[in-house]
Amino acid sequence: MFSSFLLHTWIAATLLAIAAGSLGYFVVLRRSAFAAHALPLAAFPGGALASLLGFAPLWGLGGFAIIGVLFLRIFSRLGRRDVAMGLLLSSFLALGGLFLSLGREYAARVYGLLFGEVLGISSASLLPLALLVSVVLLLLLWQFPILLLESTQPELANAHAISSARIEWFFLLLLALVSAAAVPVVGTLLVFTLLVSPAAAAQRLSRRPYHAWALAILFAELLSWSSIALSYWSNWPLSFFVGIQGAALFLFSRIFARN
Known part of the structure; x- marks a missing residue:
């Protein structure tokens, strides 16, 4: 389980869990769970296009995820965020399907991008992944108090001249x-689980912001590590264990919080 061919997966999952748990806390706090589902799907055609052209998928995933943000904000300004999300999902999924169909390894690429691949992390992809996660964490820590204030008390934030749009x-x-960093590991369809389940469970168990934030990171790490171990022992897909355990974690947190 800790052999050299799985070492890259352990490192990548650890890094991603820190980032997903940290940002996932704000995803739940801001009620942006659907955006957390839509943006990985927006990144999907970028990974397909990068693979088709022979580039590292991470760059394509990141580029298309940012394009997804632009479209999301543009359509959201029209006043119908639900319609914007629906249009975003359908159009980007269709585009990803087109790019994948143009390649020679259609089935393998579809599986890897949609559901992740436990052995899909190479040594060459670890450095850009680590840099990307580091940048996200530094930016999040830099703006953490402001983001927390705007997410919990938007009126007070506006009174302090904090721009909600910014x-x-x-x-x-x-x-x-x-989202772009997580797709190669857990897949497009289950990035949502890694972002939302640990954070939602943490907020059920603690109302104190910094405690809940730390719990979200801890739960994301436990979810990632246990999923890799179970995938290795059972030879079942990593994404299956991420999804099932994520749902179970949230269910148990609700039961525990009620008691």
């Missing part, structure tokens, strides 16, 4: 970067 741009761009 904070929303900042938050969505960070979410896009984390």
Whole structure:
């Protein structure tokens, strides 16, 4: 389980869990769970296009996730965020399907991008992944108090001349970067689980912001590590264990919080 061919996966999952847990706390706090589902799907065609052209998928994933943020903000200004999300999902999924169909390894690429691949992390992709996660964490820590204030007390934030629009741009761009980084490991369809489940469980168990934030990171790490171990022992997909354990974690947190 700790052999050299899995070492890259352990490192990548550890880095991603820190980023996903940290940002996921604000995803739940700002009620942006659907955006956390939409942006990984927006990144999907970028990974497909990068693979088709022979580039590292991470760059394509990041570029298209940022494009997804732009479209999301443009359509949201029209006043119908739900319609914007629906249009975003359908159009980007269709585009990703087109790019994948043009390649020669259609089935393998579809599986890897949609559901992740436990052995899909190479040594060459670890450095850009680590840099991307480091940038996200530094930016999040830099703006943490402001983001927390705007997310919990927007009226007070406006009174202190904090721009809600600027904070929303900042938050969505960070979410896009984390989504792009997570797709190669857990897949497009389950980035949402890694972002939302640990944070939602943490907020059920603690109302104190910094405690809940730390719990979200801890739960994300435990979810990632246990999923890798179970995937290795059972030879079942990593994404299956991320999804099932994420749902179970939230369910148990609700039961524990009620008691």
